Amino acid sequence: MYVITDLSEVPSDVAPSAITIGKFDGLHHGHLWVVSQLHDEARARGLNPVVVTFDRHPAAVLAPETAPPPIVSTRQKLDLLRRQGLAATIVVPFTPEFARLSPREFVERLLVKQLGVKLLLVGRDFRFGKGGEGDVEFLRGHAAEFGYELIVTRDEQGPGDRRASSTWVRELLEVGDVRTVTEVLGRYHVLAGEIVHGAKRGREIGFPTANLSPDLEGLIPGDGVYAGWFHDGDAVYPTAVSIGNNPTFDGVPQKQVEAYVIGENLDLYGRRVQIALVERLRSMVKFEGIGPLKAQLERDVETTKRILGIA
Ligand SMILES: Cc1cc2nc3c(=O)[nH]c(=O)nc-3n(C[C@H](O)[C@H](O)[C@H](O)COP(=O)(O)O)c2cc1C
Ligand SMILES: Nc1ncnc2c1ncn2[C@@H]1O[C@H](COP(=O)(O)OP(=O)(O)O)[C@@H](O)[C@H]1O
Known part of the structure; x- marks a missing residue:
């Protein structure tokens, strides 16, 4: 899969393309459904399936105070997209200049000229271009002129009767409901980052904890204790994770994420690891x-082992 972050360097063999466009924050079940549909429709027409996404939430440029925190980093999003059999993912730098493109300029310059679009697949509420002026009606009205076919995707429900959405995932993470998050994402929510030094208390207590660097990737769920899986390279271990400011002690950062890898003695400093969150056990206690x-x-x-089925 090509990853293109510079729009002036789009390889010519990306065209002719079948494109879907979106923020795809979290790459949840609904997003994956759109991508799999893109794949099928592209294959049926001999086109290259291409995802166009953005390097930040458009609101981060247009109205920073309202921009929601990302559920996944761009790097995590790309790692997930790499498994989808795409020809390319275009990560558009969402600059103020880009935000000012009219719907027509957006379609003509990016989709038609640079990406050779022949099929466009979008959700019914897709908006784009300056002030969000572009919509499905605009795309339908210009399909013949620009020579693409338009497919408006069906909504996919679920789980239950609520439509999968990034907003829902953020709400669930805030209250620590990582079990439901797993259903909405179709996979575990993952925090990734480098292991840094902490207060060195863990080993004294008998529970050394690998502390994630504060600039970790993945939206941090609400404070509490979680059961999860700890990935260090190809090694996977059961883990009990603490998220919060360790109220028993003073001077701990507000949102410290630390993981005790159950029953192991490891040297993890400087490693880039991933923590998949399975279930919330309890609140932080002083x-x-x-x-x-x-x-x-x-x-x-003990509770963690039971939840993970290794007791
Ligand atoms: C499973 C787990 C649960 C924890 N629960 C709490 C808690 O309820 N309250 C608290 O103050 N600290 C809690 N901690 C954090 C410990 O206070 C922390 O791991 C210890 O201070 C070591 O910190 P250090 O890695 O910076 O040395 C928990 C840690 C783990 C691994
Ligand atoms: N089972 C384990 N789980 C987590 N970290 C471990 C484990 N065994 C050894 N370690 C190492 O110990 C470090 C944590 O020890 P700790 O005393 O809590 O120090 P710190 O305060 O620097 O996190 C980890 O970063 C890791 O390198």
Whole structure:
């Protein structure tokens, strides 16, 4: 899969293309359904399936105070898209200049001239171009002129009767409902980052914890203790994860993410790891000292093992 971040360097063999466009934040079940439809329709017409996405949420440029935090980083999004059998993903730098393109300029310059679009597949509420003036009606009205076919995707429900959406995923993460998040995403939500040094208390307590660097990738869920899987390269371990400011102690950053890898003795400093979140166990508690904290950690480990099916 080509990853194109510079629009002046689009390889000529990306055309003729079948394109879908979107923020695809979180790359949830609904997004994956659109991408798989793109794949099928492209193959049926002998076109190259191409995803056009943005390097940041358009709101980050247009109204920064309203921009929601990303569920996945661009790097995580690309890792997920790489598994979808696409010919290319275009990561458009969503600059103020780009935001000012009229719907016509957007279609003509980017989709037609640079990407050779022959099929366009979008959701019914897709908006684009300056001020969000472009919509499905615009695309339908210009299909003959620009020589593309337009398909408006059906909505996919689920899980249950709510439509999968990035907003829903953010709401669920905020309350720590990572179980439902897993259903909406169609996979575990993952936090990724480098392991840095902490306060060195963990080993003393008997539970060393690998601390993720504050600039980690993936939206951090609400404070609490979680069961998960810890990925270091190809190695996967069961883990009990703590998210919060460790209220038992002073001076811990507000949103410290740290993971005790169950039953292992590892050197993880400097490693880039991934933590897949499976289920929330409980809230963060301010304990009266290390004794009660340690006793609770022992129970957390047992609960985690049970949840992960390794007890
Ligand atoms: C499974 C788990 C649950 C935790 N729960 C709490 C908690 O409820 N309250 C708290 O203050 N700290 C909690 N912690 C964080 C510990 O206080 C922290 O791991 C310890 O201070 C070591 O920090 P360090 O890695 O910076 O040395 C928890 C840690 C783990 C691994
Ligand atoms: N089972 C384990 N789970 C997590 N980290 C471990 C484990 N065994 C050893 N370590 C190492 O110990 C470090 C954590 O020890 P800790 O005393 O909590 O120090 P720090 O405060 O720097 O995180 C981790 O970064 C890792 O390198």
